[in-house]
Amino acid sequence: VVGYASLRYGTGGIEHAFDTILRGEAHRSAWQVAWAELLHQPPQGQAVQLTLDAQLQVQAQRVLSVSRQAGAVVLLDARNGDILAMASHPTFSPERLDEQWEVLRIDPTAPLLNRATQGLYQPGTALQTVVLAQALVSDLVHIADPVWHATATVTIDGSQLACSGRLVQPRTLGQAYAAACPTPFIPVGHKLGRMGLATAVARWGLTTAPPLEIPTEAGDWHSDTITTAAVLEAEAIGQGRLTVSPLQMALVIGALANGGEMPALRLVARIQEPDGTWRSSPPIGQPRQVISPEIADALWDAWPSHYAGVRGQLALSIAGPDRPPHAWFLGVGPTPSPRYAVVVLLEQTDDPTAAIQIGTTLLRAMWR
Numbered sequence: 001v002v003g004y005a006s007l008r009y010g011t012g013g014i015e016h017a018f019d020t021i022l023r024g025e026a027h028r029s030a031w032q033v034a035w036a037e038l039l040h041q042p043p044q045g046q047a048v049q050l051t052l053d054a055q056l057q058v059q060a061q062r063v064l065s066v067s068r069q070a071g072a073v074v075l076l077d078a079r080n081g082d083i084l085a086m087a088s089h090p091t092f093s094p095e096r097l098d099e100q101w102e103v104l105r106i107d108p109t110a111p112l113l114n115r116a117t118q119g120l121y122q123p124g125t126a127l128q129t130v131v132l133a134q135a136l137v138s139d140l141v142h143i144a145d146p147v148w149h150a151t152a153t154v155t156i157d158g159s160q161l162a163c164s165g166r167l168v169q170p171r172t173l174g175q176a177y178a179a180a181c182p183t184p185f186i187p188v189g190h191k192l193g194r195m196g197l198a199t200a201v202a203r204w205g206l207t208t209a210p211p212l213e214i215p216t217e218a219g220d221w222h223s224d225t226i227t228t229a230a231v232l233e234a235e236a237i238g239q240g241r242l243t244v245s246p247l248q249m250a251l252v253i254g255a256l257a258n259g260g261e262m263p264a265l266r267l268v269a270r271i272q273e274p275d276g277t278w279r280s281s282p283p284i285g286q287p288r289q290v291i292s293p294e295i296a297d298a299l300w301d302a303w304p305s306h307y308a309g310v311r312g313q314l315a316l317s318i319a320g321p322d323r324p325p326h327a328w329f330l331g332v333g334p335t336p337s338p339r340y341a342v343v344v345l346l347e348q349t350d351d352p353t354a355a356i357q358i359g360t361t362l363l364r365a366m367w368r
Contacts (some may be wrong), residue, residue, distance in 0.1 A: 005130050008228040019032040019109055021046050021271060028240040046272035047216050051082040056365060063358045064089035071355075072115035073284040074250035075362050078332075078341045081263030081283045082252070085362060086247075117216040121244035121345060124161060124317025125180035127238030128330040129252055129299055131188055132177055132199035140191045142229040143174035143298055147184040156239050158321050164314045164352060165304065174302040181238040189236020191227070197235055198223035203290055204252050206244055207261070213267055219243035241317055253330045257338040260296035300332050302352045306360045309334035309367065312342075314356055319348045327352035329359040334367050 037266065060073045064087050075085040083304050090111040103113050104191050113119060123130075137142040150170040153162040163170075165179025176184040203222065209218040221242045234240040247265075255262040264283035281312060302309040312331030319326050327346045332338035342363050344355040 004022055008086060021048060031178065035174060046274060048268055048272070049270040051077075051084065051266050051276070052086065053084045056085040056086065056362060059365065060085040060358075061089070061091070062361055063361060067346065067349075067354050067358065069346040069349050069354070070109060070156045071344065072246040073120055073358060073362065074116050074246050074343045075366075076254045076263070076265075076341045077251050077339065078263055079259035079339055079362075081265045081287070082269070083267050084340075084366075086116045088113070088119070101271070113306050114214070115246065117210075117245060117247045119345070120217055120219050120245055121326055122240075122257050122317045123220070123238040123242065123244050124326065124328070125164065125182055125185075125238060125250070126244075126249060126313075126315035126317065127242070128177055128180060128185055128234075128313075128315070128332060129256065130200050130204050130206070131185055131192065131197070131236055131328070132173070133291050133295060133299060134196060135188050136298070137190055137203075137250035138192070138196065138345065139240075139293060140196075143172065143177075143302060143330075144277040145173045146171060147173050148183045149174050150179075150184050152167060152183045152238075153287075154186070154237060155320060156234060159318045161237065161239065161316065161318055164316045170271075174298075178298075178302050178304050178313065180313055185237050187231045189232055191309065192236070194223050195234060196224040197226065200321075201242065204248075206242065206248055210245075210247050210251060210265055212247075212265055213284070216247060217245055217261055227347050244328045246343050246345045249328070249330065249335070249340055249345075253341040253343055255290045256296045256300045258287075258296075258333040259293035260291040261287050263287050272277060300335075300338065303332075305335075306331065306356055307364060310360045310363050311338070312356065312359060314352060316352060324348045325352065327355040329340075329355035331356075331359045331363055333363040 073087045090109050113350050122345035153160045161182045163179045170176040170179055185273040207218050207221050209216040225241055251262050264285040264287045266283040270278045272278055300311050303313045306312050308335040310331055315328040316325040327349045329344040331342045333340055342359045344359040348356050
């Protein structure tokens, strides 16, 4: 997040976004620059204060490192959009960037990539919140609708996608959603159709890079690629062309925790002025109501409880033939009036439940 500043390789992250402020060049006129150079006076840089909680940030980076899995974590205050923790693994040491640059640049694990903001993944069953919300808004389904054969696996290109939850046999759509079972969402996708799915993706802004001071990414997805029933089904269960970042999913879950209102993100809390005073930095963009409070509450309330005060969904996405799945944990807390939202993404993990442990640990730290 903080990024790096190198005379040889330039700047990245916050160091790049606020380079002139950090170097003290932002508010100097040409005359002031010339006078300072004449007197050999170096510019006095100002500081930038982030919304990140220092302890949570260290903890998030540590639990990802301990898991030894490539992945990312985003923890939001859903009420105001403040990013409290944002971690990506593997990462790098900014202090050793110059000496390690060439190795980092060609490393196949991509430590220079911020997976939280720029990593793009098929959502798999993590897309169920988006799909189900649209079907509920359109009055096409209800949480209590009965489902059959919910635990049946779905095969896509030779790989299987199954429920990730522990329910023996979900009987309702809400129970299937809680267990992240893909099969019941195939008929939901058919009810929505191509245009309904397109509306769902647009509603949640999944093809738009979230505005932030550091680089973010969004997948290139168009509904006109849905030309057959098979393609529609794949898109409905998150195994189509649509890709999302952990930050995008954090905004989705943040909306659930915030009564259906998607918050505007804020990563920079305050910026120091040349005179030493501080000014508050507002969020980028505006919050917007995505779904009704009733639907938002119904969605997170359908999720199982993970420890006291934490509700969440463990979701899976196919990572490729003969590879373990990607694991998503989408969580809110403290219930029954959630304020915080967490998203954990672990790439190709043999232990998907590790995502639950990481997410619940960070959420519970907010109210201990």
